Amino acid sequence: MTLGTRTRAHTPAHIEAFGAASASLRAALDAPKRPARVLAVFPLGVYLEVRTDVEPSVLALITGEATRLPNAVLLADPLPRAAVGDEAAVGDGGIEIGRVTVRVRRWWDPAPPLGTVALERLAGVLPRFDEVCAASPRRPGLNPGGCPALLAQGCADGSLVSAITAAEQLMGLGPGLTPSGDDMLAGVLVALRRLGEAAGVDRAVWLADWLAATVAFDARTRTTPISATLLHHAAQGEACADAVTVLRAVTGNHPLGPAVRRLLQLGHTSGADLAWGLRTGVAAVVALGEKARAGA
Structure with missing residues (x-):
């Protein structure tokens, strides 16, 4: 008798996602890793509060449909699954939330030059x-x-x-x-x-x-x-x-x-x-x- 076998799908242990970030977050992302927690979750964004005494202490992971805030990372991938109170981490070049690590591939200026005006x-x-x-x-x-x-x-x-x-x-x-x-x-x-x-x-x-x-x-x-x-x-x-x-x-x-x-x-x-x-x-x-x- 031949026994059938079923291949079990394995969920990746870790996932990398990529996005574009406000240049105002560069220092926070390049700093040594610090603990954070999920502060709020919405359909178009996840807000993280970093345990730090300096600003910015809150950053947002957002989709392309969300308002691009000056403290945001705009993701090319779907938002990580998260619930308020979940642990996270920010620093060492990325953002960790659950099994997802977000890496920044490009930056935008939240205060672009206006030129001169009369x-x-x-x-x-x-x-x-x-x-x-x-x-x-x-x-x-x-x-x-x-x-x-x-x-x-x-x-x-x-x-x-x-x-x-x-x-x-x-x-x-x-x-x-x-x-x-x-x-x-x-x-x-x-x-x-x-x-x-x-x-x-x-x-x-x-x-x-x-x-x-x-x-x-x-x-x-x-x-x-x-x-x-x-x-x-x-x-x-x-x-x-x-x-x-x-x-x-x-x-x-x-x-x-x-x-x-x-x-x-x-x-x-x-x-x-x-x-x-x-x-x-x-x-x-x-x-x-x-x-x-x-x-x-």
């Missing part, structure tokens, strides 16, 4: 920016009055006290993994730094530096780990790809309307919150630049 260009963009936002049903998660209004006025006036007071009040304000107050503040931080540099408005960059110091000191204790990391990136002028496209549109490198409308679709209110922050930052750079010209 104040007149920025001032001329504001009405169109307002028009596109007003035509959309998407609205910020917070009433633009109160803390947001104080931040906007403080930045336009170049008032360090008002701007920092408002920033401290906004951090962590609102529900969700990235509260609306954080997204609004992130948009302002990115616009002040990037457009201040592009337009040569030193006061805007100075203000961004001080707000960045406030974020570095307070964010970890005032908001969620994911949002604290994104605020850290914003303080360095780094943003998600959709926000960067809006900045490039503001400086004349892309059509403004489609860029703003795409940003507004992000998340429940995150896109509208970021758009409010970017628009507020543009207005502040214009106001501070005009004051500098007038010798005020």
Whole structure:
């Protein structure tokens, strides 16, 4: 009697996956391996929290359909299977999660150069920016009055006290993994730094530096780990790809309307919150630049 045999399929003991990463993660990935844990799992992304005292402490593994965040690794392969609380590791050139090790094959810049821009260009963009936002049903998660209004006025006036007071009040304000107050503040931080540099408005960059110091000191204790990391990136002028496209549109490198409308679709209110922050930052750079010209 001939006995039949069945070949048993063996699951590989270890799998390598590959992706492209934000250049802001290079130091964390090249450092010695450190333990991490799965912080959150979504259909388009897995968030890992690294056990470290420095930022970025949270990084995201994402698919091509997800928003490209400044702390993300964009995978060419499917997301690793993971559950909240799973152990992971980051460093020694890769990310380990379960049986998967992710290696980075290329890098992208989360703060690409904008070139130079005239104040007149920025001032001329504001009405169109307002028009596109007003035509959309998407609205910020917070009433633009109160803390947001104080931040906007403080930045336009170049008032360090008002701007920092408002920033401290906004951090962590609102529900969700990235509260609306954080997204609004992130948009302002990115616009002040990037457009201040592009337009040569030193006061805007100075203000961004001080707000960045406030974020570095307070964010970890005032908001969620994911949002604290994104605020850290914003303080360095780094943003998600959709926000960067809006900045490039503001400086004349892309059509403004489609860029703003795409940003507004992000998340429940995150896109509208970021758009409010970017628009507020543009207005502040214009106001501070005009004051500098007038010798005020």
